[in-house]
Amino acid sequence: MTLPGAVPTTNDFPELEEWRSLTIHQHPQWAEHKDFTSVINELSAVPPLVFAGEVDQMRSDLARVANGEAFLLQGGDCAETFAGATADKISGRVKTLLQMAVVLTYGASMPVVKMGRMAGQFSKPRSSNDETREGITLPSFRGEMVNGFDFDENSRIHDPNRMLTGYHTSASTLNLIRAFTKGGFADLRSVNSWNKGFTANPAHARYESLAAEIDRAIKFMEACGADFAPFKDTDVYTGHEALLLDFERALTRIDSRTYQPYDTSAHFLWIGERTRGLEDAHVNFLSKVRNPIGVKLGPTTTADDALALIDKLDPNREPGRLTFITRMGADKIRENLPAIVEGVQREGAKVVWVADPMHGNTISVPSGFKTRRYDDVIDEIRGFFEVHEALGTFPGGIHVEMTGDDVAECLGGSDPIEESSFADRYETLCDPRLNHQQSLEIAFQVAEYLAKR
Numbered sequence: 001m002t003l004p005g006a007v008p009t010t011n012d013f014p015e016l017e018e019w020r021s022l023t024i025h026q027h028p029q030w031a032e033h034k035d036f037t038s039v040i041n042e043l044s045a046v047p048p049l050v051f052a053g054e055v056d057q058m059r060s061d062l063a064r065v066a067n068g069e070a071f072l073l074q075g076g077d078c079a080e081t082f083a084g085a086t087a088d089k090i091s092g093r094v095k096t097l098l099q100m101a102v103v104l105t106y107g108a109s110m111p112v113v114k115m116g117r118m119a120g121q122f123s124k125p126r127s128s129n130d131e132t133r134e135g136i137t138l139p140s141f142r143g144e145m146v147n148g149f150d151f152d153e154n155s156r157i158h159d160p161n162r163m164l165t166g167y168h169t170s171a172s173t174l175n176l177i178r179a180f181t182k183g184g185f186a187d188l189r190s191v192n193s194w195n196k197g198f199t200a201n202p203a204h205a206r207y208e209s210l211a212a213e214i215d216r217a218i219k220f221m222e223a224c225g226a227d228f229a230p231f232k233d234t235d236v237y238t239g240h241e242a243l244l245l246d247f248e249r250a251l252t253r254i255d256s257r258t259y260q261p262y263d264t265s266a267h268f269l270w271i272g273e274r275t276r277g278l279e280d281a282h283v284n285f286l287s288k289v290r291n292p293i294g295v296k297l298g299p300t301t302t303a304d305d306a307l308a309l310i311d312k313l314d315p316n317r318e319p320g321r322l323t324f325i326t327r328m329g330a331d332k333i334r335e336n337l338p339a340i341v342e343g344v345q346r347e348g349a350k351v352v353w354v355a356d357p358m359h360g361n362t363i364s365v366p367s368g369f370k371t372r373r374y375d376d377v378i379d380e381i382r383g384f385f386e387v388h389e390a391l392g393t394f395p396g397g398i399h400v401e402m403t404g405d406d407v408a409e410c411l412g413g414s415d416p417i418e419e420s421s422f423a424d425r426y427e428t429l430c431d432p433r434l435n436h437q438q439s440l441e442i443a444f445q446v447a448e449y450l451a452k453r
């Protein structure tokens with residue numbers, strides 16, 4: 001659609017400023033910082049990280065998920081780090097995501113929409129504002145776009161200049177994701193061959209037959225002379241929690257085709273469990289941009305909460321606009337989810353339902369590490385599938401904290417991670433992630449459920 005006249009600017013959209021007068025939780029204390037205004041001015045002028053057309057494409061891909069015609073895989077670090085934006089680490093994560101996606105595509109017999117918690121996942125809501133170690137209390141670490149992880153007074157200051165580093169690190173990460181996924185690296189046959197490393201591990205013998213089926217399907221396509229050119233490229237979208245509204249507002253631009261505001265910091269943005277207050281700043285701001293939006297729903301969510309969020313964030317009931325990411329905990333999902341899904345069903349709204357099996361299953365072990373048990377993660381996913389199957393709704397996807405590295409942060413899996421490995425291989429700055437093997441195992445198990453549906 002081309003509209004006549006000059007393209008408006010964000011100044012022509014006063015509703016983009018409404019959030020400023022509302023209650024805002026989990027926001028950095030940096031408005032008085034001497035560099036705050038210059039940073040915001042700079043961020044308001046930098047090029048967008050994503051284009052509105054791609055955002056629209058993702059919304060329509062998610063509409064297919066809402067309609068039960070595609071499955072969503074969203075994964076990446078709990079908290080990305082600036083130092084972690086290296087070619088090796090980014091390719092490890094992209095590779096793992098693509099490997100999972102191939103297995104899920106086969107299991108679901110449908111396209112998989114792929115989204116990294118990548119290229120922008122640099123800010124964290126925390127349970128507590130402060131952290132105390134050996135009698136010293138400092139502000140909590142809130143992600144590298146806010147403050148530093150090192151436990152010293154200087155590092156924990158909320159510094160708006162970090163938003164600029166966050167922007168540039170997101171840009172270089174996204175550049176590499178695009179290069180990998182459009183430059184032949186994502187070729188279906190290579191991705192499938194990487195999965196052979198997983199099944200070669202005797203601990204994963206039970207997944208061999210599924211892996212062999214996928215391999216045979218690809219060989220069959222080759223034998224038939226199928227053209228593999230379209231399978232050399234793929235789309236990997238980006239998404240992060242839209243926590244820092246200063247940053248999100250500064251990256252918002254008016255699309256020259258539609259004259260509508262888009263938050264160009266990522267394709268997809270979600271609102272966290274701690275900031276989803278209906279009348280609060282985060283819900284207000286995200287209701288004003290055209291991106292597909294997610295909301296995390298924790299164990300206290302009621303059907304009325306979900307319906308009110310739909311009215312605010314998806315008043316036109318547009319499939320693909322709104323994703324509910326449920327994170328109840330393995331022990332609560334079967335009890336809490338049905339009423340919410342039934343309420344949404346009664347209303348006739350079409351949302352994407354996604355399971356985050358991580359955030360309701362965090363525990364602390366005596367050595368002090370935060371962890372999650374692989375079995376709880378799988379159990380929450382299983383509960384999510386059971387509820388949707390019973391209600392006739394579509395379990396649209398999974399959202400996991402994962403990495404391509406061989407870390408030891410979550411317990412268990414078929415090649416089990418034990419607590420004794422945490423001392424050497426626990427690297428996350430916030431929540432524990434599934435390592436490469438655990439991530440693939442989740443994909444194989446979910447593919448088995450999807451194949452049975």
Ligand SMILES: O=C[C@H](O)[C@H](O)COP(=O)(O)O
Pocket residue numbers: 078124125126127128359430431
């Ligand atoms: O990633 C989610 C939250 O930021 C995280 O779970 C909060 O962790 P905390 O309870 O240690 O603050």
Ligand SMILES: C=C(OP(=O)(O)O)C(=O)O
Pocket residue numbers: 078125241271272273274296327359431
């Ligand atoms: C903060 C997060 O989750 P939640 O809002 O569900 O706690 C997260 O996804 O890292």
Ligand SMILES: [Mn+2]
Pocket residue numbers: 078079359401430431
């Ligand atoms: Mn997390």
